[in-house]
Amino acid sequence: MAKTQTVSFQLNGKKVETAVEPRELLIHTLRERLLHTGPHIGCETSHCGACTVDVDGMSLKSCTVLSVQCEGADMLTVEGLEQGGVLHAIQQAFHEEHGLQCGFCTPGMMTRAYRLLKENPNPSEQDIRYGIAGNLCRCTGYQNIVKAVQSAAKKLAATATA
Amino acid sequence: MITVPFDYHSPRTVPEALKLLSTLGDDAKLLAGGHSLLPMMKLRFAQPAHLIDLGKITDLRGIAQVGNEIRIGAMTTEYDLLNSKLLADKVPLLVEGAGLIADPQVRYKGTIGGDISHGDPGNDHPALMLALDASFVLQGPKGERVVKADGYFLGMYATLLEPGEILTQVRVPVPAAGCGYAYQKLKRKTGDFATAATAVMLQMKGNTVAKVSIALTNVGATPLKATAAEAALVGKQINDASLNEATRLAMGICDPAPDQRGDADYKRAMCGEMTRRALQKAYERAAKA
Numbered sequence: 001m002a003k004t005q006t007v008s009f010q011l012n013g014k015k016v017e018t019a020v021e022p023r024e025l026l027i028h029t030l031r032e033r034l035l036h037t038g039p040h041i042g043c044e045t046s047h048c049g050a051c052t053v054d055v056d057g058m059s060l061k062s063c064t065v066l067s068v069q070c071e072g073a074d075m076l077t078v079e080g081l082e083q084g085g086v087l088h089a090i091q092q093a094f095h096e097e098h099g100l101q102c103g104f105c106t107p108g109m110m111t112r113a114y115r116l117l118k119e120n121p122n123p124s125e126q127d128i129r130y131g132i133a134g135n136l137c138r139c140t141g142y143q144n145i146v147k148a149v150q151s152a153a154k155k156l157a158a159t160a161t162a
Numbered sequence: 163m164i165t166v167p168f169d170y171h172s173p174r175t176v177p178e179a180l181k182l183l184s185t186l187g188d189d190a191k192l193l194a195g196g197h198s199l200l201p202m203m204k205l206r207f208a209q210p211a212h213l214i215d216l217g218k219i220t221d222l223r224g225i226a227q228v229g230n231e232i233r234i235g236a237m238t239t240e241y242d243l244l245n246s247k248l249l250a251d252k253v254p255l256l257v258e259g260a261g262l263i264a265d266p267q268v269r270y271k272g273t274i275g276g277d278i279s280h281g282d283p284g285n286d287h288p289a290l291m292l293a294l295d296a297s298f299v300l301q302g303p304k305g306e307r308v309v310k311a312d313g314y315f316l317g318m319y320a321t322l323l324e325p326g327e328i329l330t331q332v333r334v335p336v337p338a339a340g341c342g343y344a345y346q347k348l349k350r351k352t353g354d355f356a357t358a359a360t361a362v363m364l365q366m367k368g369n370t371v372a373k374v375s376i377a378l379t380n381v382g383a384t385p386l387k388a389t390a391a392e393a394a395l396v397g398k399q400i401n402d403a404s405l406n407e408a409t410r411l412a413m414g415i416c417d418p419a420p421d422q423r424g425d426a427d428y429k430r431a432m433c434g435e436m437t438r439r440a441l442q443k444a445y446e447r448a449a450k451a
Contacts, residue, residue, distance in 0.1 A: 005170065022170035022213070025163075025204075044163040046201050047353065049267060058241070058270035063163075064200050065271070068170045069217060112266070133352040134265030 009073040012080030026062035026070060027051040030077060038078035038107040049135035052108035053077045059115040078107035089155035090114055099148030101139035109135050113149050117156060165203040172215045176301055176330060179214055184303050184326050186212045192328060194237060194276035197268050222330060225249060234332040236275025243274060252336050255343035255363065259290045262345060265353040275329045281319045284355030288315055288385035290345065292377035293361035296334045302327035315384035341365045342448025346440040348432050356380045357423040358432040364444035371395045381416040381433045388412040400445045408441060409434040
């Protein structure tokens with residue numbers, strides 16, 4: 001058995017430190033050790049994006065990243081979107097536009113939308129569909145997710161100019 | 163989903179990585195973006211005892227022009243390629259290609275060096291490299307050697323890269339001004355490997371083809387350079403007759419593996435169609451002065 005290593009990173013603004021085996025995937029560390037169970041596991045071939053988290057300004061599939069690779073990283077999961085009891089514009093928009101049903105893809109979808117809108121605050125429908133192509137959804141048919149991301153973009157633009 | 167146990171190493175320099183590689187031998191694998199290796203390990207197709215992570219070696223990342231060459235560090239991600247102004251200006255074929263690889267999350271991690279070193283005929287960079295006449299810098303215990311992309315790919319998952327060596331840099335000659343380019347990729351959905359794809363670089367002189375480079379993805383055990391199709395086009399105009407002939411010659415070198423993307427006949431025919439479309443697109447983009 002390979003020896004465990006200590007890894008520390010910022011998780012939703014708080015420093016966390018945990019001992020992991022090198023083979024441990026980030027998604028397992030988040031869910032099982034740090035009890036952040038919003039990010040989900042939908043496949044084992046890196047397709048579905050349900051495990052998407054934001055790491056150092058990148059949307060990453062945490063099932064295809066080792067926790068030991070994240071030493072010193074700055075990480076955001078769906079649990080970090082809400083601030084002081086107030087939903088993030090993206091969460092509110094998914095609610096209002098019915099951008100979820102079973103909710104299993106939603107944490108990954110919203111975390112991906114978070115980075116997409118940071119990089120492109122005013123995306124076209126095509127930009128949004130291409131931009132969330134790494135995230136599968138079984139329930140919605142994507143239509144309302146596109147509306148939710150569009151709505152979130154408007155909300156974020158409004159708060160930026162307010 | 164669960165890999166076998168392994169030890170993890172995170173060197174800060176290339177010499178350090180080379181030393182680890184020589185000490186640990188065949189039990190070690192280099193970890194780049196991890197988006198081919200980790201998936202194989204999660205299915206236990208690969209069970210290395212040691213991973214040497216190149217992610218902390220900052221020297222291996224970056225895109226710069228040196229003389230008439232674009233030099234791309236092997237650890238440069240697809241995201242970096244897609245967002246590079248230098249590449250958009252000088253080697254737009256690479257930007258077009260990167261945009262058709264995988265999905266956003268994978269592109270933040272997957273690297274050009276890893277895509278090439280993996281030697282998977284399904285990957286897109288190998289054919290792009292052939293079309294661009296790229297070279298690869300390989301560093302090993304005895305120093306550095308530079309090898310051409312043409313000849314680098316030996317078979318499925320097999321390249322000229324020797325055990326103990328690290329692909330550190332990709333070198334792409336800056337294409338001539340006015341060169342047309344295209345990467346046409348047929349796939350079942352966004353993020354899938356190609357059923358067939360063709361990369362083209364095309365330089366016109368007046369009405370006729372001065373120079374053309376054609377490379378094929380996922381229609382053989384390696385990417386293929388369609389040299390007969392290239393030769394048939396030089397000195398010709400781009401029209402139905404010349405395109406038919408180039409397409410026929412490109413299809414002639416295909417030896418596709420049948421799988422869920424289709425049987426060999428279908429893939430060969432689609433290679434022809436992608437070749438025709440890539441040539442047409444490159445022709446539209448080429449300066450014809």
